Amino acid sequence: MEFLNNLLFGIYPYIAIAVFLLGSLIRYDRDQYSWKTGSSQMLESKMLRKGSMPFHIGIIAVLAGHFVGLLTPHQVWDFLHITAPMKQVFAMAMGGFFGLICFYGLTILIIRRFTNERVKASSSSMDNLILILLYIQLILGLISIFVSTGHMDGAEMLKLMSWAQNLVTFQGSHAAAAIADVHIIFKLHVFLGMSLFLVFPFSRLVHVWSVPVKYFRRNYQIVRAKTGW
Incomplete structure (x- = not known):
C-alpha cells in the first residue's frame, strides 16, 4: 500500500504536470489549428447560454480557491490569525457555494451535449470524456464537504496543504506521506484532479491558455459607415 500511495500521490502528479506542460507546448507548436474551444453555439445557443456562464464562474472560483488554499503556507494564515478550523x-x-453554481451550469451543459442530436453528432469522444471527468x-x-463536517479541526485540510506544498518544492516522498491517511474521497478527488491535467493537452481545454488579455489594452476600432460616391 505504501508503494501504491507513493506512486499515485508522490510520482504520478509529476508525470501529469509534465504531460500537461510539454503536451500543451507541443500541441501549440505543431497543431495550432486545433487550438480552439470548438464552440457549438451555432448548433444550439439557448442551453449553452444558460449553462456556460455559471459553469465558468463556478469553476474559476473553485480553482482559484484550491490554488490559494492549498499553496499558501500555514504560517501566512497564522500571521493573519486565521486558525485551521476557521479556514476549513x-x-x-x-x-460549496461556487461548487453548486458550477454543478448547475455543468449539468445543463452535459444534458445539452448528450440530448441535443446536433450537438451530440458534432462532439468527439474526448469532448464527452472531459465533461464526464469534470462532472x-x-x-x-x-x-468532500460533507466528509469534512466529520472533522472540523482542519487536520485533514492541513495534510492536503502539506501534500501540495511538498509537491511544488519537489519533495514527492514527503507529499505522499502527508496524504497517506486522509479520507478516500479526498484521495479520489486528488487523483482525478491530476488525471485532468494529464488529458488536458489532448482536449479542447487547451483554450484556457488563450485568455484574451490583450483585448483589454488594444486600441478601439473605429468603424465608419460606407458612404455613397
Missing part, C-alpha cells in the same frame, strides 16, 4: 469552515462555505470531479468535491 470558510473553504467549505465558499467551495465526477465536481461531485467528489461536493461530497
Whole structure:
C-alpha cells in the first residue's frame, strides 16, 4: 500500500504536470489549428447560454480557491490569525457555494451535449470524456464537504496543504506521506484532479491558455459607415 500511495500521490502528479506542460507546448507548436474551444453555439445557443456562464464562474472560483488554499503556507494564515478550523469552515462555505453554481451550469451543459442530436453528432469522444471527468470531479468535491463536517479541526485540510506544498518544492516522498491517511474521497478527488491535467493537452481545454488579455489594452476600432460616391 505504501508503494501504491507513493506512486499515485508522490510520482504520478509529476508525470501529469509534465504531460500537461510539454503536451500543451507541443500541441501549440505543431497543431495550432486545433487550438480552439470548438464552440457549438451555432448548433444550439439557448442551453449553452444558460449553462456556460455559471459553469465558468463556478469553476474559476473553485480553482482559484484550491490554488490559494492549498499553496499558501500555514504560517501566512497564522500571521493573519486565521486558525485551521476557521479556514476549513470558510473553504467549505465558499467551495460549496461556487461548487453548486458550477454543478448547475455543468449539468445543463452535459444534458445539452448528450440530448441535443446536433450537438451530440458534432462532439468527439474526448469532448464527452472531459465533461464526464469534470462532472465526477465536481461531485467528489461536493461530497468532500460533507466528509469534512466529520472533522472540523482542519487536520485533514492541513495534510492536503502539506501534500501540495511538498509537491511544488519537489519533495514527492514527503507529499505522499502527508496524504497517506486522509479520507478516500479526498484521495479520489486528488487523483482525478491530476488525471485532468494529464488529458488536458489532448482536449479542447487547451483554450484556457488563450485568455484574451490583450483585448483589454488594444486600441478601439473605429468603424465608419460606407458612404455613397
